[in-house]
Amino acid sequence: MELSEDLTTDPKALSSGNVSKLFRHLGNFDWNHVTPVEYKSEEQSWLSVSRRVFTGETGETPQFHVRYFEIGQNGYSTLEQHEHEHVVVVMRGKGQAIMGEKRVELGFGDVLYVAPNEVHQFSNSQEEPFGFLCVVNAERDRPRPVEIGEGSSCF
Amino acid sequence: MELSEDLTTDPKALSSGNVSKLFRHLGNFDWNHVTPVEYKSEEQSWLSVSRRVFTGETGETPQFHVRYFEIGQNGYSTLEQHEHEHVVVVMRGKGQAIMGEKRVELGFGDVLYVAPNEVHQFSNSQEEPFGFLCVVNAERDRPRPVEIGEGSSCF
Numbered sequence: 662m663e664l665s666e667d668l669t670t671d672p673k674a675l676s677s678g679n680v681s682k683l684f685r686h687l688g689n690f691d692w693n694h695v696t697p698v699e700y701k702s703e704e705q706s707w708l709s710v711s712r713r714v715f716t717g718e719t720g721e722t723p724q725f726h727v728r729y730f731e732i733g734q735n736g737y738s739t740l741e742q743h744e745h746e747h748v749v750v751v752m753r754g755k756g757q758a759i760m761g762e763k764r765v766e767l768g769f770g771d772v773l774y775v776a777p778n779e780v781h782q783f784s785n786s787q788e789e790p791f792g793f794l795c796v797v798n799a800e801r802d803r804p805r806p807v808e809i810g811e812g813s814s815c816f
Numbered sequence: 817m818e819l820s821e822d823l824t825t826d827p828k829a830l831s832s833g834n835v836s837k838l839f840r841h842l843g844n845f846d847w848n849h850v851t852p853v854e855y856k857s858e859e860q861s862w863l864s865v866s867r868r869v870f871t872g873e874t875g876e877t878p879q880f881h882v883r884y885f886e887i888g889q890n891g892y893s894t895l896e897q898h899e900h901e902h903v904v905v906v907m908r909g910k911g912q913a914i915m916g917e918k919r920v921e922l923g924f925g926d927v928l929y930v931a932p933n934e935v936h937q938f939s940n941s942q943e944e945p946f947g948f949l950c951v952v953n954a955e956r957d958r959p960r961p962v963e964i965g966e967g968s969s970c971f
Contacts, residue, residue, distance in 0.1 A: 665918040668928075679901070679931040681915050686906075686925030715927045716903050723901045724953045725880035727927070746834070746878045748871050750905075750949060751841075752925070760836050763820040770841025770907070772870045772882070773823075776834045794905060796951055798879045 667693070678720040690731065690753050690792050700730070701739065706806050709736025709785075717799060724799050730783070731792040732756060737784035740809070745801035747775035749783075753792030756785045767793070780807050822848070833875040845886065845908050845947050855885070856894065861961050864891025864940075872954060879954050885938070886947040887911060892939035895964070900956035902930035904938075908947030911940045922948070935962050 667683055674680040675694055685693040692713065700710035710732050717726025729752070732738065740759065749758075751771045758765050758773060759782040767773065767783075775781050785791035822838055829835040830849055840848040847868065855865035865887050872881025884907070887893065895914065904913075906926045913920050913928060914937040922928065922938075930936050940946035 662914065662917070662919045665920050668915055668918055668920065681931040681934050682929040683920055684927035684929075686923065686927070690925065692925070692927065716901075716929050721901060721929060722932070723880070723903070723951075724955075725878070725903075725951060727903045727905070727951060746876060748878070748880075748882045750882070759817065760823055762817070763823055764817045765820050765823065765838055768841065770845065770847070772839035772841070772847065774837040774839075774871050774876060776836040777877070779836050794949070796878075796880060796882060800879075 676719045679722055682716075684715050690729075690790070692729075697731075706739040706741075707737060709733035710738055725796055726799055728795050728797070729792060730795055731790045732783060732785040733790055734785060734788050736791075738782055739804065740780065740782040740807045741804040742778050742780045742807055743802050743804045744777050745798050746777055747773070747781075748796045749773040749775065750794040751792070752794060754785065754789035755787050756783055756791030756793070758783050767791075831874045834877055837871075839870050845884075845945070847884075852886075861894040861896075862892060864888035865893055881952055881954055883950050883952070884947060885950055886945045887938060887940040888945055889940060889943050891946075893937055894959065895935065895937040895962045896959040897933050897935045897962055898957050898959045899932050900953050901932055902928070902936075903951045904928040904930065905949040906947070907949060909940065909944035910942055911938055911946030911948070913938050922946075 695713050697711040700712045713729040715727045751767050755768045823836050850868050852866040855867045868884040870882045906922050910923045
């Protein structure tokens with residue numbers, strides 16, 4: 662069996678269905694066959710966040726989506742809550758997470774389970790981007806932004 | 817808001833429910849609050865594989881499970897197929913995957929989507945363990961071992 666560099670380069674297969682795919686890490690947290698997209702269209706509640714979706718928006722059928730988020734220096738995600746859960750795995754750099762009334766430092770390999778309706782936010786104060794995988798249910802509720810002073814005794 | 821070292825150390829909360837949890841990476845691909853378990857009880861079809869389950873077996877309710885597998889030098893997983901899909905993300909070392917009639921080298925950050933019923937197997941020829949996350953549907957069919965000569969023209 663010959664060694665292959667890729668599993669498929671057929672754009673149709675890559676974007677439309679249950680075809681095995683390899684998203685090759687090209688170094689520096691960039692990947693083949695996936696491009697960064699806007700974190701959210703709304704721009705008030707977050708800063709310097711990019712999103713890559715490996716599986717979930719290109720025809721695959723699992724009940725979960727696997728995404729990679731990256732937060733630049735002094736960036737932060739929306740302070741929000743939702744019914745669906747997150748499983749986050751840190752791949753790059755260091756960052757912080759607000760989780761309800763707690764705040765934790767995160768680094769490579771840390772795995773964070775965000776329970777339903779936990780108020781949460783991710784941020785990065787370092788020069789190195791803070792990058793993490795985030796797995797969610799394919800069918801999920803919309804995040805609800807949380808105002809400071811709401812939802813937690815800490816704000 | 818004070819910085820916390822952990823989110824909960826309550827064993828009951830950790831093992832029974834939708835409570836936010838931090839599986840701290842302790843270095844060397846070992847984590848707080850999770851212990852390696854046997855890959856499979858059947859021992860004929862695989863060698864030198866360990867499994868850690870972060871979420872899915874301790875009361876959380878997402879529709880997916882997040883596990884970490886590690887394959888030691890000259891080890892391999894079962895050559896198998898199943899209806900459910902895998903999303904694999906390499907965290908440690910290098911390895912190989914048989915994917916149907918193809919064979920690919922995998923290294924840090926590579927993301928592999930294994931389509932339904934793809935015949936697949938992971939292996940490691942290096943001294944450094946080959947470690948990867950593997951995300952699956954919470955409800956899934958049992959893997960079916962594939963005999964060499966069956967299921968693919970390559971065997």
